[in-house]
Amino acid sequence: MTSRRGFLKTATMASAGFALGGIKLNASSYRQIIGANERVNLACVGIGFRGNEIIKEFAKTNLANFVALCDIDMGAKHTQEVMAMFPNATRFKDFREMFDKMGNKFDAVTAGIPDFAHFPVSIHAIKEGKHIYCEKPMSRTFVEGELMIKAAQKYPKVVTQMGNQGHSDANYFQFKAWKEAGIIKDVTAVTAHMNSSRRWHEWDSRIYKYPSPDPMPPGIDWDTWNMANQYHEYSDRYHRGNWRCWYDLGMGALGDWGAHILDTIHQFLELGLPYEINPLYLKEHNDYFFPMSSTLLFRFAARKNMPALDITWYDGLDNIPQVPEGYGTSDIDPNIPTVAGGKLQPLKLNPGKEIYSKELTFKGGSHGSTLSIIPKEKAEEMKSKLPEVPKSSSNHYANFLLSCQGKEKTRSPFEIAGPLSQVFNLGVIAQRLNTKLEFDPVTKQFKDNPWANALLAGVPPRSGWEDYYKI
Numbered sequence: 001m002t003s004r005r006g007f008l009k010t011a012t013m014a015s016a017g018f019a020l021g022g023i024k025l026n027a028s029s030y031r032q033i034i035g036a037n038e039r040v041n042l043a044c045v046g047i048g049f050r051g052n053e054i055i056k057e058f059a060k061t062n063l064a065n066f067v068a069l070c071d072i073d074m075g076a077k078h079t080q081e082v083m084a085m086f087p088n089a090t091r092f093k094d095f096r097e098m099f100d101k102m103g104n105k106f107d108a109v110t111a112g113i114p115d116f117a118h119f120p121v122s123i124h125a126i127k128e129g130k131h132i133y134c135e136k137p138m139s140r141t142f143v144e145g146e147l148m149i150k151a152a153q154k155y156p157k158v159v160t161q162m163g164n165q166g167h168s169d170a171n172y173f174q175f176k177a178w179k180e181a182g183i184i185k186d187v188t189a190v191t192a193h194m195n196s197s198r199r200w201h202e203w204d205s206r207i208y209k210y211p212s213p214d215p216m217p218p219g220i221d222w223d224t225w226n227m228a229n230q231y232h233e234y235s236d237r238y239h240r241g242n243w244r245c246w247y248d249l250g251m252g253a254l255g256d257w258g259a260h261i262l263d264t265i266h267q268f269l270e271l272g273l274p275y276e277i278n279p280l281y282l283k284e285h286n287d288y289f290f291p292m293s294s295t296l297l298f299r300f301a302a303r304k305n306m307p308a309l310d311i312t313w314y315d316g317l318d319n320i321p322q323v324p325e326g327y328g329t330s331d332i333d334p335n336i337p338t339v340a341g342g343k344l345q346p347l348k349l350n351p352g353k354e355i356y357s358k359e360l361t362f363k364g365g366s367h368g369s370t371l372s373i374i375p376k377e378k379a380e381e382m383k384s385k386l387p388e389v390p391k392s393s394s395n396h397y398a399n400f401l402l403s404c405q406g407k408e409k410t411r412s413p414f415e416i417a418g419p420l421s422q423v424f425n426l427g428v429i430a431q432r433l434n435t436k437l438e439f440d441p442v443t444k445q446f447k448d449n450p451w452a453n454a455l456l457a458g459v460p461p462r463s464g465w466e467d468y469y470k471i
Contacts (some may be wrong), residue, residue, distance in 0.1 A: 023038060026395040040131075040404045043068035043106040044122050045095045051112025054163060054397070058110065062081060063401040065354035067106050070098045072221040078240070093221040095121055103128055108159070108404050111135060114243040115250045117227045120145040120468045122160075126151045131159035132403045137251050137423035138162050138414065143457040145425060146444070149418040151471045161410040162417030164259040168396035169368025172411060174389045175264035178371070181387040186358040188307050190265055191321050193314040194257040194351045196393075200245040201292055201317065205284035205362070209351050211235040228465035233356075239312035245289045247432050248458070252290035253315035254431075255424045260366045261353050262311065266420045270307060273422060273441035277430040283316060285434050293319035296427050301441075307358075309405040313427065320349045324361055326375025327354075333369040429455045 023166060027267040038311035042064045044055050048071060058064050071079050083091065092098040102466060108131035111121045118451050119139050125132040126148075139145040152160045166172065178184045229248065232238055237245075244250035265271070281295035293316020300309045314321045323330075330350045353368070355362040361376065363464040364371040394402055402408040429452050430437050438447040446452040 005186070029219065035099075038405065039063055039065045040108050040110055040401050041065045041067045041106040041112060043102065044110045044112070045068065045070045045116075045236070046081075046111060046113035047071045047082040048073065048076065050114075051084050051110070052078070052112060054112045054133070055085075055397075057397045058401070059085070061395075061398045061401055061415045063398060063405075066100050070090065072225045073217075073219065073239075074218055076217070081312055088417065093105075094224045095124065097129055099124060103130075108129060108133065108401075112163075115140045115255060116229045116243070117225075117410055120465065122148055122225050123151055123468050123471075125436050126155050126158050126160070127180060127213045129155065129158060129173065131400070133161045133163060133400050135163040136421065136425050137255040138417050139425070140213065140249070140251060140255075141458045142422050142425040142444075144427075145422045147469060147471050148414050149207075152414040154417075159400065159403045159410055160414040160417075161396070161403070162412045162414065162421070164263050164412055164417065165396040166367035166369070167263050167412040168392055168394065168399050170370045170392070171243075171264055171364065171368045172388070173386060173392060174230065174370045175268050177387045177389045179268045181358070183201070183386060184355070184357065184362070185373075186307055187265075187269055187309055187355055188358065189309065190262070190305050190311045190353055191314070191323075191356075192258070192261050192311060192353040194253050194261065194319055195320050195349060196316060196351070196373070197317060198243055198290070198315075200251055200289045203289060205244070205286045205289075207286050207288050210288065211237040223254065226462070227315070228468060230459050231462065233370065246289065247290070247428065251428055252294075252431070254294070254296070254313060254427050255421075257315075257366065258313070258427075259417070260271070261351060261364075262423075263420060265311075265353070266423065267402060267416055269309065270303050271300045271309065271423070272303070272309075273444070274300050274426065274439060275441060276436070276438055278436040279424050279430045279434055280312075281319065282434055283319070283430060285431075287308060287432075290359050291431060292316055294431055294464055295319060296430060298423065298427065323349065323356060323363075324356075326377075327332035327363060328374065328376065333367065378471040390410060417468060424458075 047069050054213045066086040066089050069089045072093055074091055074093050093365040111118055111134045118134050122132050122134045139148055171450050214235050216234045276299040278297040280297055282291040283293035285291050296313040298311040304310045350363040361374050362371045363374045373382050399408055400410055437452050
């Protein structure tokens with residue numbers, strides 16, 4: 001007898017690319033057609049903080065059943081809300097045990113966990129034939145990203161999606177339409193910025209060793225928290241979001257926000273990988289956690305009929321770039337999701353970008369925020385020439401679930417999200433080494449810098465985790 005999971009996999013293959021008479025479906029209309037019994041069975045790895053937020057978004061689609069919950073701190077205050085939402089879901093602390101004991105009861109996995117943990121959970125899911133929704137950035141190291149891309153190619157029936165949610169919102173469809181209509185063309189420079197306060201801004205940059213261990217809170221599976229990474233003794237400076245601050249655990253401001261600001265630029269301008277990464281300014285650089293402020297220059301070669309392009313990235317409270325004349329006000333898009341449970345606070349210059357082409361200048365925000373042409377006089381002149389922008393058929397979460405069912409294709413699969421995340425991997429290496437780097441996008445090696453090449457992979461995996469690196 002064919003199992004429900006087997007049926008869904010077969011249906012996914014048979015219906016890939018199938019559209020119902022050209023009708024655009026959103027999650028609500030799709031529910032009316034398929035009914036509740038066709039929901040995707042989800043196993044969620046990471047159920048606190050960001051994991052909590054994405055689980056709630058998946059629940060809103062009404063396209064999923066939540067059958068398993070996994071978190072190394074299961075039962076802590078920050079995981080109790082999701083546990084109460086799905087009291088019948090089986091609970092685990094180790095995702096490997098979850099796969100072993102319940103692998104035949106779920107179709108897809110969500111990973112709302114630290115950057116360094118994305119790789120093993122995603123690879124485990126893909127090898128088991130489970131669809132995977134992984135938060136951004138896709139991987140902490142360049143090589144892990146490369147392996148995730150190759151795994152997705154080797155297992156093409158598996159649906160993958162990176163969680164840069166704006167890639168299913170208005171900016172995605174607007175950028176695509178404007179590029180295809182020739183409104184966005186001949187782009188030569190981009191300025192990108194995220195100047196909010198970061199966790200490490202309160203720390204002492206004269207650091208000379210890792211933090212001393214703190215008492216272990218009860219109930220934590222800290223060994224599994226470390227995953228394949230080198231083992232770190234428990235510290236409050238690592239847990240509950242603080243991992244983002246450290247070179248060997250997270251990706252700093254660039255990895256955190258780059259995927260929300262530069263995603264459409266990278267995809268639709270077909271940037272690929274840069275040939276040069278230059279840290280122009282690093283404030284209070286140290287060997288352990290990210291600088292207080294960073295200015296990074298990424299240089300991309302000419303592609304097809306598109307000219308060479310430079311992206312300059314700014315982060316840090318005192319590192320706000322100049323904006324072009326006629327920029328206007330800097331407003332926060334109210335649609336930007338909450339950040340660690342709280343709204344982004346307004347700044348002098350809010351997260352976003354300015355795009356400079358040979359004829360036009362564009363002003364944009366973050367996530368799904370749309371572009372505008374500046375100054376406003378030029379915008380009025382161009383108004384009649386702008387193409388109609390189609391509406392999104394589904395948000396990022398519904399897009400993933402509908403893709404698991406073969407009704408859509410994910411907009412940020414690993415083949416698209418991987419190279420974007422690898423750009424940030426290269427930027428972090430330049431931050432860490434505090435030196436200009438030349439990179440060969442073909443051989444995927446740095447030129448004349450063995451230290452930088454070693455950081456493409458980072459330290460070898462801990463004993464027992466080696467098989468994750470065999471695709």
